[in-house]
Amino acid sequence: MSDSVAGKNRAEKTVLVTGATGFIGRFLVPELLADGWRVIVYARPPLDRVINILGPSVSVVLSLEELQDQPRIDACINLAGEGLFNKRWTVARKQVLMDSRIGVTRQLRECFERLDTRPKVLISGSAIGYYGMHGGDVNLAEQDTSGDDFAADLCRLWEKEARDMEALGMRVCLLRTGIVLHPGYGALSKMLPPFRFGLGGRMGDGHQVVSWIHIRDMVSIILFLLRDSSLSGAFNATAPHAVTNDQLSQTLASTLHRPCLLPMPGPALRMLLGESASLLLSGQRVIPTRVVEHGFSFAFPKLDDALKDLLAAR
Numbered sequence: 001m002s003d004s005v006a007g008k009n010r011a012e013k014t015v016l017v018t019g020a021t022g023f024i025g026r027f028l029v030p031e032l033l034a035d036g037w038r039v040i041v042y043a044r045p046p047l048d049r050v051i052n053i054l055g056p057s058v059s060v061v062l063s064l065e066e067l068q069d070q071p072r073i074d075a076c077i078n079l080a081g082e083g084l085f086n087k088r089w090t091v092a093r094k095q096v097l098m099d100s101r102i103g104v105t106r107q108l109r110e111c112f113e114r115l116d117t118r119p120k121v122l123i124s125g126s127a128i129g130y131y132g133m134h135g136g137d138v139n140l141a142e143q144d145t146s147g148d149d150f151a152a153d154l155c156r157l158w159e160k161e162a163r164d165m166e167a168l169g170m171r172v173c174l175l176r177t178g179i180v181l182h183p184g185y186g187a188l189s190k191m192l193p194p195f196r197f198g199l200g201g202r203m204g205d206g207h208q209v210v211s212w213i214h215i216r217d218m219v220s221i222i223l224f225l226l227r228d229s230s231l232s233g234a235f236n237a238t239a240p241h242a243v244t245n246d247q248l249s250q251t252l253a254s255t256l257h258r259p260c261l262l263p264m265p266g267p268a269l270r271m272l273l274g275e276s277a278s279l280l281l282s283g284q285r286v287i288p289t290r291v292v293e294h295g296f297s298f299a300f301p302k303l304d305d306a307l308k309d310l311l312a313a314r
Contacts, residue, residue: 014038014072015226016119018104019079021053023185024177028077028219029054035223040070042080064111072117075226078124078162080104088274089150097154101125105161112168121171123225124162128178128211128238130155133282141289142176142234151279159234171232173225178211178238178286180218183310191252198258204266206246208283211238214300214310224296236288240301245283248303255307 015032019025020041032039040059043050050060061067082100087093105124112118131140132147146156159174166172181188194200213221221237243251253260270277288296300306 012036012038013074014040014070015075015077016040016042016067016073017077017079018042018108019081019125020058021050022079022081023182024180024215024218024222025079026053027182027215028079028222029058031219031223033057037075040067040073064107067111068114073115073119075121076108076112076119076123077222077226078105078108078122081125084151084279085273094150098157101154101158102161105158109161109165109168112165112170118168119170121173121226121229122162122165123173123175123222124159126155126159126162126174126176126234127151128176128236128284128286129279130159130176130234131284131286133278134284138285140236140284140286142236149278150275166232171229173232174234175222175225176234176236176238176286177218178213178236178242180215181212181306181310182215185215188252188310194262195249195252195256195258195260199262200249200253200258201260201263202246202249203264203269204245204281206244206249206263208245208281209242209285210245210248211236211242211284211286212248212303212306213237213239214298214306217298217300220299221291221296224291224294228294231294233290235290236286237291238286238288239298239303239306240288240292241303242285242287243303245280251303251307255304255311 015037017025017029017039020029021043029039040061041050041054042061042064045062047060080100082096129151130146131144132149132152146152162172162174179187183189183192218237225231249260266281269280
């Protein structure tokens with residue numbers, strides 16, 4: 001284990017983070033450190049790559065067996081998972097997507113079962129794909145049932161594996177995450193190049209609803225759930241005001257002072273991405289009911305303000 005914080009006060013709380021070098025994780029870890037947490041990262045080698053991304057203030061384990069040497073882990077934030085759009089959804093690729101989420105979560109449970117002192121809380125990833133594809137006229141909240149496509153099956157099984165840790169006496173929170181926005185990562189980073197050249201436009205007919213969230217609010221929701229020991233269950237991590245794909249495209253073009261003229265036809269997108277194109281051509285209007293009910297305040301509830309902040313001076 002690489003541990004540059006070994007000499008710190010052992011009274012501080014320790015959090016284990018999986019998927020820490022991914023999109024959300026690399027923004028979350030600095031906030032955890034600033035909040036006074038000792039951060040242990042479970043990551044794949046090489047070790048140097050992890051340190052280069054996250055800095056020297058984190059501890060790194062390359063095997064969950066190394067956690068047996070830790071005096072205590074107070075919390076776990078589980079963000080592990082291969083990217084949904086990195087490759088076409090072949091049978092083999094679907095298995096990789098399952099294993100990288102469900103398999104890692106199961107490994108965590110088996111590891112925690114062996115610990116003398118178990119984490120008090122698990123905050124585990126999921127996605128709004130849990131609900132399946134719906135028309136924009138349906139508001140989806142946490143109590144709604146799951147869909148029946150591959151993405152819904154993936155999320156449902158992932159959540160079940162996480163919920164099994166309730167039997168270990170852990171508080172379990174599930175993050176049903178929408179489209180997280182940041183210009184350097186995720187969907188927005190892929191949209192920006194054509195839009196900056198004035199070549200952007202809607203996807204398909206543009207009527208599909210996009211449930212989005214600013215990266216800063218995404219991280220804040222995780223910290224909110226971590227701090228409030230009364231919260232458990234599923235939470236939608238989406239901004240309060242979803243938009244259509246056409247509205248997203250128009251707002252992005254306007255923010256960049258560019259036209260929005262060239263749509264991406266649905267058949268072309270399906271040819272390019274295969275089955276995963278359904279996530280872009282169908283939509284869900286997902287409402288963050290539970291975090292709002294429990295007092296969470298969004299810094300960026302509206303898309304135009306979010307994009308202005310994200311694209312300022314870029």
